[in-house]
Amino acid sequence: MPDSDTAIDVQNVTRTFVLRRRTGWMRRERSVLHAVSDLSFTVRAGEMVGYLGPNGAGKSTTIKMLVGILTPSGGRLRVAGFDPSRQRLRLARRIGVVFGQRSALWYDLPLRDSFELVRRIYRIPPERYRRNLDEFVDLLDLGPFVDTPVRQLSLGQRMRGTITAAFLPNPEVVYLDEPTIGLDVVSKAAVRSFLERTNREQGTTILLTTHDMGDVEQLCRRVMVIDHGRLGFDGELAALRARIGGVRTLRVDLAVSMPAMAVEGAEVVRVEGTRQWLQFPADTSAAPLVSEVAARYPLVDLTVGEPAIEDIVARLYTTDRLPAPRVG
Template identity: 60%
Template sequence: MISNENTNRAPERGPIIEAVGLGRDYVRSEGPFLRRTRRRIAAVEDVTFTVRPGEIVGYLGPNGAGKSSTMKMLTGILTPTSGTVRVAGMEPSRHRTRLAREIGVVFGQRTTLWWDLPLRESLTLTRHLYRVPADLHAERLAELTELLELGPFLDTPVRQLSLGQRMRGDLTAALLHAPSLLVLDEPTIGLDVVSKSTIREFLLRINAERGTTILITTHDLGDVERLCDRVMVIDHGRLAFDGGLSELRATVPTPRVLVVDLAAPVPEIEVEGARTVRVEGPRQWLELADNPAQVIERVARDHEVVDLTLREPDIETVVSALYRGAAPERGALAS
């Protein structure tokens, strides 16, 4: 188990992230050069949420929705225009250096490693940046090397690493100082299936063993289904949803599908409360508009059924429908 000791850390109380009425505005200049006008644009508007220690929370939204601006305020890169935010008990923009010792940040499209140095030396420099004692650094590096299988490329220059190897190196750099919060921005972007699986299993392990809180933004909804019990959806700068995956599925009117395996092929099943949307030999897909139990009873009464499978809408379908406005009016879903 990875050591979580940090001699500089104050005891944590309450939420590890607490945002109240958080907002961030930008000013855009428009029009001809000599007659430009300035227009206020709200990138994030009146966002309120808390994240408890030990949670894994997905923060989702289409491009331009306000995800990056929120993350930059949480990490102290941006100062909020309105509202308040505290992370690990600190105001990020005022205590950015202190906060850096409490959080780890990984951006999938950028690296914090030194491009021309071997990975091992990059990680040694990271130790000095965070002032991690040498013995703790050695212990954590050994454990992370084993968990993320870094051994074969520790002495390889970062510029020669594959994307998956570099991402594992970035995760290691973000965790060497044992942060209580890990902020991930698109951590599996561009990775192959095996690399994605390795990263996801590792994140679940450090959350379970160390209680590391994880906040993740991603367009790969496989990350969400595998990692997150809770999701927040931001759209046009406002929080549109905050709750569990099952609640999110219930929010958006995407139908469930009953897959029916029959003893022999038959024409499209016609049954009250369902509509056949696909037929392949003895297998038929029925889109449900009624109670599944009642539809199953009606199908079984009229046909020789071998097997039945009830499929809930996948999270990608649900989130896409929410982005398109298939859910109730924005703001009505926020909890």
Template identity: 55%
Template sequence: MTGTGPDEPVIAVRELRKDFVVRVRAGRFRRTKRVVAAVDGIDLTVRRGEMIGYIGPNGAGKSTTLKMLTGVLTPSSGEVQVCGLIPVPQRTRLALRIGVVFGQRSQLWWDLPLRDSFDLLRHIYRVPAAEHAARLRRCRALLDLDGFLDIPVRQLSLGQRMRGELTAALLHRPEVLFLDEPTIGLDVVSRQAVRSFLAELGRAGDTTLLLTTHDLADIERLCRRLVVIDHGRVVHDGSIEALHARYGSRRLVVADLDEPLAAPPVLVGAPLLRTEADGRRLVFACESVTASEVVAGLARLVALRDIAIVEPDIEDVVTRLYRAPAPVEPV
């Protein structure tokens, strides 16, 4: 199998669209058909080794996009290539070069021990025994699989099964890994294990990762690039920092004082948001000045007991983005 060249995008999407026909009530006894665009003209280019967070509200088109990229759904229009292949007509070849983990679906054999599922997948993907053993060894160490390798999949906890799903998706060394809600429903320990494993995978740089999730902590810890989709369209494609800048998120400076002040200090470009702890704590927002400028200004005006800089919360930023008006349809 030949891969894409080092300078070629591993995922190339242009004007990708997926329409569904739905029936809506049009009177007491009649229903009419209406075309709904689940994905509405997406452009996306992903380079080898990138780790991308692909997020949006329910119904935004995230899972539909992944299904078109993996060859499960046929696009209504547009162009899509993954690993240099067109997903639907070349789905069999593509399956050998991608890994897929859907949080609500399993690729493991329910009644077999986890170890046997891995062995069956080795034969399905025709992975040489030595390569399979080496990759499985790495996954066992990073995901702590040894305690439940011989337990049937149906008896595993959700966290154990998800670690098994990740291993199953990676044993044939895919070029691209598609993850749809991989940490949904996991306990804290399992969630951290999955995040650490994916971070290690990203540092290696030989696997491209496209992650959809509602857990924004996954995005912050794993992905440098964030693609936000809403109403079937891309509304942001860039860094998390660029998202903060675009939607007006602000750093906060929290100043603790020995004694409350008769009147709080006034700082240009840093409004006082609130006063806490009976006036002994002041919270300022960095609007047109940097946090260091706010700290320096406070130090000149008041006696500080302690000071802290609070980074903006990506969840708040994305919530504001989702609340923005929907794109206006052309007339």
């Protein structure tokens, strides 16, 4: 049984979908897709956890069950002590949700008026609303466009407004689905800083789904990896990289074109003019490589590239030989 510090409790949850396809003029074939299979995990209050996996892995299905949009086919769910599908209205005041580029704001209203509607819907006390709004406007730099109609805002501005709306009621639990997708560097940095500070200072529990490993590395100590509807890993990101292995890439820009560099611990895999790409094990530090390159070669710029989450997950499930989702 979960203790009082458990914000999200998922026990042996499954979710199936019935699929029908035409196989003839008057015939249809029926099959059952197991989108989530015997999924179990808990998230303690105040944690910020990355929930990772490739497209179609079951992440969105899980989030929709945690919100109460979908009802589990089997198993048990509790969020902030509530059953999401049976107590959805009561739970709604305890949670916040951000679904990628799908804005929860009112497009024809100024951003400030959208926030006012959130205040009324969630019945946020006026003093707390003003305090939160002033703080969020400052942290997310909303001041220059808070009185601009939402439809005139850029993607990054709308996302910062959407995140503000989700956090205004001081929710206990927030689900973030790709919160930095398509954002420029400045907007992405503002969102990450806001999430880190809100989690640390207010103790908001955050479940983050993303394909951006930068989000995960900056924000999450713990990650869960799901694929084929099953949980394949639950632990620290460093432990996941150590378990799976793989390679990182060091892209180096030199002042002049040169033959492939010879750097201990790395292999040059590509050379294009003054640019070279080196690969090295993912579980080793890039610092010694960077130091050696800077000391021996006419360095102009360099970038360290992390393994794509799809590659990490693919290696995880190839190694563990988990079955594909059952259809039948």
